[in-house]
Amino acid sequence: MKLSFDRLVIDQEPKLLLFTTEPYVVHMRAGFTVAADVLVSYKNIKSEKTLLISAQSLTDQLMKRMEECNNLLTGIEVWVYKSGPEKTSKYIVDD
Secondary structure, eight states: OBSSOOBOOOOSSOEEEEEOSOOEEEEETTEEEEEEEEEEEETTEEEEEEEEOOSHHHHHHHHHHHHTTTTOOTTOEEEEEESSSSTTOOEEEEO
């Protein structure tokens, strides 16, 4: 379990993500959630971040890609963004 991390916040601007770990549990103020580490490419800048992957719209799409990759998240590279500016907007995952 990671106790501190640099969290990636997804907005409407597409970001290219390369997953570098399998999902793991992180402790948040309100309890526990699932996360994975990613290498983020955005506007010619690469950085390592932690992505919370507990949102249903994100999890469903990542699970489909994991099924195509021997049920592994590590190594999957996708574009991720949100469908709108609201906190509750759905995540979009594109190849």
